[in-house]
Amino acid sequence: MEVIKTVGVVGAGVIGASWTALFLYKGFKVKVYDPYPIDEAVFKKRISANLNDLLALDQNAEPSYSQQDVLLHLEIFNNLKDAVSDVDFIQENAPERLDVKQQLYQEITAYCPEHTIIASSSSGLKVSDFQKEAQHPERILLGHPFNPPHLLPLVEIVGGNLTDPQILKQASEFYKQLGKNPIVLNKEVKGHVANRLQAALWREAFSLVEQGVCSAEDIDVAITSGPGLRWALFGPYINMQLANQKGFKEAIHHLGPPMTEWWNDMHAFQHSDETTELLEAQTNQLLTQYKDIDLYQTRDKGLVDILKLRQQLKLD
Amino acid sequence: MEVIKTVGVVGAGVIGASWTALFLYKGFKVKVYDPYPIDEAVFKKRISANLNDLLALDQNAEPSYSQQDVLLHLEIFNNLKDAVSDVDFIQENAPERLDVKQQLYQEITAYCPEHTIIASSSSGLKVSDFQKEAQHPERILLGHPFNPPHLLPLVEIVGGNLTDPQILKQASEFYKQLGKNPIVLNKEVKGHVANRLQAALWREAFSLVEQGVCSAEDIDVAITSGPGLRWALFGPYINMQLANQKGFKEAIHHLGPPMTEWWNDMHAFQHSDETTELLEAQTNQLLTQYKDIDLYQTRDKGLVDILKLRQQLKLD
Numbered sequence: 043m044e045v046i047k048t049v050g051v052v053g054a055g056v057i058g059a060s061w062t063a064l065f066l067y068k069g070f071k072v073k074v075y076d077p078y079p080i081d082e083a084v085f086k087k088r089i090s091a092n093l094n095d096l097l098a099l100d101q102n103a104e105p106s107y108s109q110q111d112v113l114l115h116l117e118i119f120n121n122l123k124d125a126v127s128d129v130d131f132i133q134e135n136a137p138e139r140l141d142v143k144q145q146l147y148q149e150i151t152a153y154c155p156e157h158t159i160i161a162s163s164s165s166g167l168k169v170s171d172f173q174k175e176a177q178h179p180e181r182i183l184l185g186h187p188f189n190p191p192h193l194l195p196l197v198e199i200v201g202g203n204l205t206d207p208q209i210l211k212q213a214s215e216f217y218k219q220l221g222k223n224p225i226v227l228n229k230e231v232k233g234h235v236a237n238r239l240q241a242a243l244w245r246e247a248f249s250l251v252e253q254g255v256c257s258a259e260d261i262d263v264a265i266t267s268g269p270g271l272r273w274a275l276f277g278p279y280i281n282m283q284l285a286n287q288k289g290f291k292e293a294i295h296h297l298g299p300p301m302t303e304w305w306n307d308m309h310a311f312q313h314s315d316e317t318t319e320l321l322e323a324q325t326n327q328l329l330t331q332y333k334d335i336d337l338y339q340t341r342d343k344g345l346v347d348i349l350k351l352r353q354q355l356k357l358d
Numbered sequence: 359m360e361v362i363k364t365v366g367v368v369g370a371g372v373i374g375a376s377w378t379a380l381f382l383y384k385g386f387k388v389k390v391y392d393p394y395p396i397d398e399a400v401f402k403k404r405i406s407a408n409l410n411d412l413l414a415l416d417q418n419a420e421p422s423y424s425q426q427d428v429l430l431h432l433e434i435f436n437n438l439k440d441a442v443s444d445v446d447f448i449q450e451n452a453p454e455r456l457d458v459k460q461q462l463y464q465e466i467t468a469y470c471p472e473h474t475i476i477a478s479s480s481s482g483l484k485v486s487d488f489q490k491e492a493q494h495p496e497r498i499l500l501g502h503p504f505n506p507p508h509l510l511p512l513v514e515i516v517g518g519n520l521t522d523p524q525i526l527k528q529a530s531e532f533y534k535q536l537g538k539n540p541i542v543l544n545k546e547v548k549g550h551v552a553n554r555l556q557a558a559l560w561r562e563a564f565s566l567v568e569q570g571v572c573s574a575e576d577i578d579v580a581i582t583s584g585p586g587l588r589w590a591l592f593g594p595y596i597n598m599q600l601a602n603q604k605g606f607k608e609a610i611h612h613l614g615p616p617m618t619e620w621w622n623d624m625h626a627f628q629h630s631d632e633t634t635e636l637l638e639a640q641t642n643q644l645l646t647q648y649k650d651i652d653l654y655q656t657r658d659k660g661l662v663d664i665l666k667l668r669q670q671l672k673l674d
Contacts, residue, residue, distance in 0.1 A: 056603070138616070166616040188584040189601070196584035223583040225576040233620035235572055236580040239562050241620045246558035247594040256551055260541040262593025264552040266673070267539040268504040268512035270593065273586030275660040276653075277578025278563040279641045284653055285505070287372070290641045291634060298629040300454070300482040304549035304557045305626070313614040318607060325595045325606045337592075337600055340671050344591040347667050355656055357582070 044157045046130040046216055047071060052122070052150065053135030054080050056088075057163055060191040061133045062116065063092030067100075067192075068220050071115045075125035080118050089113070092192045099193065099346045101353070126154040131216060133185065135163045143172040151177035159213055161185030161199075165237055168230045169202030180206035183213055185224075186234055193345045195358070198234045200227040223358070239278075249311035251324055258324035259331070274348050275357065360473045362446040362532055363387060368438070368466065369451030370396050372404075373479055376507040377449045378432065379408030383416075383508075384536050387431045391441035396434050405429070408508045415509065415662045417669070442470040447532060449501065451479045459488040467493035475529055477501025477515075481553055484546045485518030496522035499529055501540075502550055509661045511674070514550045516543040539674070555594075565627035567640055574640035575647070590664050591673065 049065045051058050054076035065072045119125035160182045173179035183201050188194040197217045201210050217224040247261045286293035352358045365381045367374050370392035381388045435441035476498045489495035499517050504510040513533045517526050533540040563577045602609035668674045
């Protein structure tokens with residue numbers, strides 16, 4: 043594997059800007075491409091805000107660190123070839139359309155060096171479906187972050203049918219070097235892992251409101267005053283382990299039968315214009331409670347603080 | 359409503375001990391009952407640990423506060439009648455068996471004053487199914503906490519068919535006075551709200567490992583490095599709102615179709631001896647990573663810190 047010095051970021055939306063800030067912060071040269079003209083002032087403002095988050099998170103930050111120095115390593119392009127012709131790693135953040143990705147990967151691999159590793163941020167598509175027609179499809183993999191990518195440590199890695207397993211290892215090492223917590227899946231499934239887990243929760247969250255059991259506000263309180271607090275510390279398996287003093291098996295022994303009843307009682311919620319209208323109205327009602335705070339800023343400040351807390355507790 | 363001064367706690371297990379500490383900390387006299395002999399030394403040690411958590415959480419704690427003073431307000435009984443004959447509020451934490459609860463509620467209501475409100479911590483049973491044969495069933499409701507009850511603010515409130523709606527309001531006010539965030543459900547469903555949300559997540563978490571997509575460790579990393587961090591700050595509805603700059607409706611417009619594909623691809627995991635063995639083995643493997651920390655202590659310290667953080671962010 044070539045040493046990675048320069049990173050290409052394809053797609054300069056919110057996700058692309060977040061990745062860009064992270065790569066810059068970690069000392070890489072970054073070449074950003076978008077097919078639409080990038081408003082440099084807006085883009086750099088977003089990068090600056092993300093860099094501030096990273097500085098707040100970084101316990102070992104050097105005081106001499108300056109944003110201006112960092113931003114000198116950023117180049118912005120409206121031409122794909124110029125952006126990727128000498129990068130060692132590419133993070134692609136194009137729209138979630140299979141035809142767009144198929145076309146894009148043919149172009150990227152026609153222009154980039156042969157050693158370049160190319161990771162897709164795709165939240166739901168399978169790499170197997172868009173790597174086929176590319177040159178050297180063995181270098182293409184999924185590297186799916188979680189929003190906001192510069193803060194959340196998760197990166198889901200999985201190869202398509204034609205991906206070289208060595209490339210998965212190299213990508214995993216690279217993400218670790220960035221301070222991420224990558225997981226490497228054994229096989230491709232729609233929505234990968236974290237989005238499926240999230241979608242399972244959303245389905246019941248939508249269903250309970252649709253069935254009139256409670257309001258959207260009740261659901262959000264139920265999570266943020268209940269299991270959501272624990273999920274910032276431990277995942278579903280350790281939480282099940284802790285649900286019984288004797289551990290996981292005994293917890294399942296007691297919780298399994300009622301849980302099966304709850305599963306059997308769940309409705310298979312489906313989106314429709316009517317349900318979206320109902321759930322949106324409930325969300326708008328809930329939003330009135332947050333009118334005095336900036337939700338994005340509060341989320342990102344909270345994430346920084348929880349990540350620091352996890353470090354103190356030696357959980358990361 | 360009579361002013362609540364004395365609280366009865368029925369069932370002195372982990373949940374009962376947690377409730378007891380909270381009631382004591384908030385200045386109430388507490389009478390604890392268990393049908394099995396209570397080891398006072400063990401029970402009081404558990405109460406002390408819980409009181410220390412509450413003190414750590416309480417920004418307004420008075421320095422003159424002494425655990426010994428607080429523990430003077432605790433009485434322990436092995437006779438139900440003595441424990442409940444002059445209490446104003448009862449928190450019941452008996453085993454999750456319908457026949458046990460039916461019998462118990464007949465006895466409690468035969469012995470306690472007429473004005474007493476009686477809340478059940480039942481995690482899955484319906485109040486309608488165990489209030490019928492009780493005297494004054496209108497005073498019986500669900501007051502379901504989340505483990506550990508002294509720390510997690512959620513209390514799920516719902517009445518059975520025979521519960522007086524006024525009693526639900528009074529119970530909600532009482533829990534708020536304790537510093538809890540109660541939600542009042544519109545109707546009874548199995549598993550209430552938070553346990554159903556949790557069970558939906560667990561189902562997919564178990565399924566993905568059973569299907570060989572990833573390990574239990576990967577699942578837990580996916581949550582604690584991804585959406586779990588956000589769920590400590592905002593629930594599913596606000597997170598969906600934040601998933602798109604234009605808000606909830608636009609987020610559903612983009613995420614709805616792929617999410618439906620993920621839902622349709624999910625397996626209906628069912629517990630069996632084989633799956634429990636597989637998942638337990640994976641959990642044991644995951645536990646080796648935590649061998650240097652006390653999981654319960656880490657969880658409770660983490661919960662205290664996240665709750666403080668939520669206060670600072672003005673989210674609670």
